[in-house]
Amino acid sequence: MRYKFLFIILLFSSQIIGQKTPSILQINEFFNSKTYIVYEGSLFSSYNIYLKEAIDKEWDITPFQIISYGQFEEKRKEPNSSFLIVTNVQFNDDRTGTTYNFINLLLGGNYYSLDAMPDLVNIPLSLAGQDEEKYVYKLTGIIRFVQKHLRYLKENPQFANISFDKLYKSKKTGFSTKTLFLLKDELAENINTTAKLKSAYPFSVKISSKNEIEELIASKNEDAVFLHIVAPDTQSGNRMCFKVLMSANNSEIYYYDYHTVSARKQGCLLKKDLQKIARYK
Numbered sequence: 262m263r264y265k266f267l268f269i270i271l272l273f274s275s276q277i278i279g280q281k282t283p284s285i286l287q288i289n290e291f292f293n294s295k296t297y298i299v300y301e302g303s304l305f306s307s308y309n310i311y312l313k314e315a316i317d318k319e320w321d322i323t324p325f326q327i328i329s330y331g332q333f334e335e336k337r338k339e340p341n342s343s344f345l346i347v348t349n350v351q352f353n354d355d356r357t358g359t360t361y362n363f364i365n366l367l368l369g370g371n372y373y374s375l376d377a378m379p380d381l382v383n384i385p386l387s388l389a390g391q392d393e394e395k396y397v398y399k400l401t402g403i404i405r406f407v408q409k410h411l412r413y414l415k416e417n418p419q420f421a422n423i424s425f426d427k428l429y430k431s432k433k434t435g436f437s438t439k440t441l442f443l444l445k446d447e448l449a450e451n452i453n454t455t456a457k458l459k460s461a462y463p464f465s466v467k468i469s470s471k472n473e474i475e476e477l478i479a480s481k482n483e484d485a486v487f488l489h490i491v492a493p494d495t496q497s498g499n500r501m502c503f504k505v506l507m508s509a510n511n512s513e514i515y516y517y518d519y520h521t522v523s524a525r526k527q528g529c530l531l532k533k534d535l536q537k538i539a540r541y542k
Contacts, residue, residue, distance in 0.1 A: 281380040285418040287368050291343050291381055291411060294368070296325045299333045299346040308347075311397040315404040322408045337378065342369030344378075345407070349389060354499050360389035361491060361501075366407055382407050383425055385491040385503040398475040399489055406512035429505075429517035435541040436515045441506070442469040442477060442487050443530065452532045461535040477509040485509035492528030502528040506538070515541075 283291075298316050300309045313327060323343065328336065333344060343366060350361045364386050368379040384403065387396045414421045420428060445453050445468050452458050458466050469487075477485040487509055492502035499521055506516035516538050522528045 282422045282424050283368070283379050283381045283414070285414075285421040287379045287381065288411065288414050288418070288421055290341075291366070291368055292323065292415060294323055294341045294343040296320070296323045296343045296345060296366075297333065297336060297369075298325055298327045299344055300327060300329050301347060302330065307393040307397045308400075311400045312404075315401040319401060319404045320408070322411060337367075337369050337375070338371050339369050340371075343367065343381070344369060347386060348383075350385075352499075352501060355501070356499055359493060359500050362386040362389055362391075364403060364407065366411070382410050384505075387491055388493060394471075396489075396491075398471045399478065399487065402478045402487070402507055402509065402512050403489070406507065406514065409512050426517075429514050432514065432517065433541050434513070434515050436486055436506075436508075437464040437539075437541070439484050439486050439508075440465040440467055442467050442474050442485055442509075444469060444471065444474075444488070447488055447490050447529050449527055449529050449531050452530070452535060458535070461532045462539050464539065474509070481510045483510045486515060488530060490528075490530060493522055494528065500528070502526070504530055504534060 298312065298320075300312070303309070316325060316327065330346075333346065336342060337344065345364070345366050347362050348365045350363050351358060352361075362385075363383050365380055366382040367375075368381060370378070372378045384406065386403070387393075410425075441462070441464075443458075443466065448458075448468075452461050453468075455466075455468060458468070474485075474487045477487065485508070486506050489505040489507055490503065493500045501519050502522050503519045504516070505514060507514055516534070518534065520526050520531070
């Protein structure tokens, strides 16, 4: 993917700071806006194809139109506008300068720069340059979440100025009656078999496939929870691994956390993650 919009997010003491949060006024402005869904550079990329399908099926929160990045530059100052766009993010503690793709929902208007535009939602999507097939099968679930999050803030204005990180990292909702569907290559070595998984997580869990997870999301399976993970493939530098467990039905987030990748903590779901959520019940 080629994106020209770059945020620098600062990390300190394992907390993401400098993360913009919307006001309830801005949330309400969004609900009165027209949302422009911004394509990435190549019209026929897997991302654009999956994005269009997800938006056409799922987006019902505002009127919408799909546009190119060039049109975004033309339209971003229009009043009563909002933009779903992928942005590039770098972390200043990362010695490798690794770039991550985040999905952002930005409020348009007469803002002097892209960075000044109110950021209503931001969720990690992938590493920049990563094979799109690694994550596009989950796009429908992510699009559902973006809308769910906005509706939640509108109905609960006291949480509007709380960062995404704080809001979801502190969440401890139990889901032991549901089944976790996980990919083998997204699991640490000490939990990458069914037997090893059971030693850390005594509830229903299955090592699955991308196709199966895509089908569970498409059918809105009420009993399924899937993993969305964004992580580097190697241990060098001081890079981040983001982990989200999300309902296949309505994109409820049950678990959100991140860790710095190292030799002891690979870029994957860790045994201690499963042990932690097993206690939520």
